[in-house]
Amino acid sequence: MRGSSIFRYLAASASIAATASAGNTNSLAQFALQKVLQDGREVFGDYAAAHPSEKRYTDWMAALPDSTLLSHINIPGTHDAATWNYTQDTQDALTYATRCDGTTANPAVVYRCQRESIAQALDKGVRFFDLRFAADPLGKRLVFWHSAALMSARASVEDVLFGVWDWLALHGGETVLLSFQHEIGTVANASFDAEVQRMMKDALTGNGKDGLLWQGRGYVPTLGETRGKVVLVKRFDMDGDDVGDGVLPGLHMGPAKWIDNDPSGFALVFNASTNATAFIEDYYEPDVLGENSTVVSNIDAKMAAVEAHFKKAVAEEERDSLFITFTSAEHNSNTPSVVPETMALGNGTEVTPDGGVNHQLVDVLKGLKGQRLGVVVLDFFDEPEDLVALVLGQQV
Structure with missing residues (x-):
């Protein structure tokens, strides 16, 4: 496994999939999970921040029958969910790190679409999240953007995924739909090339993640199929999607069709x-x-x-x-x-x-x-x- 993947796997095993052994391994896994959640906080947030009185709808899906199709229920969602923490101070601090495609960034207020975090939104009943991603300015990790605005130089797509999965471990009757769209207009000559596609696939699959992501493809599932899992809405195309069932599970709503x-x-x-x-x-x-x-x-x-x-x-x-x-x-x-x-x-x-x-x-x-x-x-x-x-x- 590359880099810190082993720690993220241990974190998923201990806190999410509950498969890590007791003792030092479990302690290491818990430490690793906390590090991942800390790294992702600028985008994912902290679900402990929500006041108990705001959690009336934290487990609203749990009361619905397993046979309920996701398309038969009303699902609150947030647009550009990663932008909640984006301010002019953020933009100014990241000016020299962003290295956008040559366009001048608009004021921060143009990019901000939320003011409460993904974690808070989950606790308040939101179950669909619109997320925009691309490689970071160095091409090393996948991070969150809104057009030319880099949301955080620290929080990666994988960090935020583990935040959602950890939340689902605590609320196993719920389902979360994550709509990922590859953002263009970020860094010069950015494209959804083979390396970016590999990073996205690695963020979503392998290392025990298959049990955390709904593995169905091409149909609207029931709650019984998806409880405790993420349903991926793919607003991007992967090389190989036209072969067999495609590269990744979920609902494929590629940009050419949108x-x-x-x-x-x-x-x-x-x-x-x-x-x-x-x-x-x-x-x-x-x-x-x-x-x-x-x-x-x-x-x-x-x-x-x-x-x-x-x-x-x-x-x-x-x-x-x-x-x-x-x-x-x-x-x-x-x-x-x-x-x-x-x-x-x-x-x-x-x-x-x-x-x-x-x-x-x-x-x-x-x-x-x-x-x-x-x-x-x-x-x-x-x-x-x-x-x-x-x-x-x-x-x-």
Whole structure:
């Protein structure tokens, strides 16, 4: 095993798979796990940080029958989940380490889409995480980016995976969907080449990890199949995916099939032999409004796309298909700029009297209580505070 892989394997064995022997080996494994979690903290966070009163939905999946299809339940999600800890201070500190592709980085507020960590989100009921990855500036490890913004020089993809797996070890009735997208526009001449693909495969497989990752392919599983495991949503293509069952398990939603910025949503066939289809809305920038549009018009455009997709999700057709609705968006090039926080939360003045998308979602979700919506992916999921509960169909 290369480098610290043996320590990560021991950590997984002791704390997650519970196979390490007692005594010194177990102590070493626990120490190794703590190191991994510490290394990943800038992206994964610390799930001990959540207040006990905020953990009403920490184990909400455990109460559902094993036979429940993941596509039959409402799953709260977070868009660009790794950005929660990204500030202007972070950007300034990493200026000379980032070495992006020649473009000038925007202010940090353009890249930040959350303010609570992955760990806190897990404790608060979020079960789908949108994550963007690429090689670090030296090409040695996989780390988290949002476009040209490097989220952390310390936390690796593998560190964060072990954080999620460790959380699942404590909450074995739950399932976590991790959507990984390879980020371009990071360092000069970056590509998803063979070496980057190898690092991604190593992060997800081997060293006892097969039991931590759902091994099914090309169909929507039940909770019984996936409890205590990660379901991989692959928004990237691996060399060899066109041979047999592909290189990695999970749901393959490659970039060529992901239609860019379509306000009407789109159907993505992720298994051609069975015609298994996901229905997706990812209208992330209302650029058709022009560059001098009002903040309210941008929020309204996004809300229109979200509500239209919700109507499709609650219809009787395609009941077994996965629906994914991104409520997140921005229009950073607009004047005034509509950054993710403004789109989600408004700007706190009379300019946005009804708030942002998140505030307007409250009444929409209340009106759809008890309906199947599928995966609902949020920016700044913590505001309003009952938003996750409303996605789950709980009135608070």
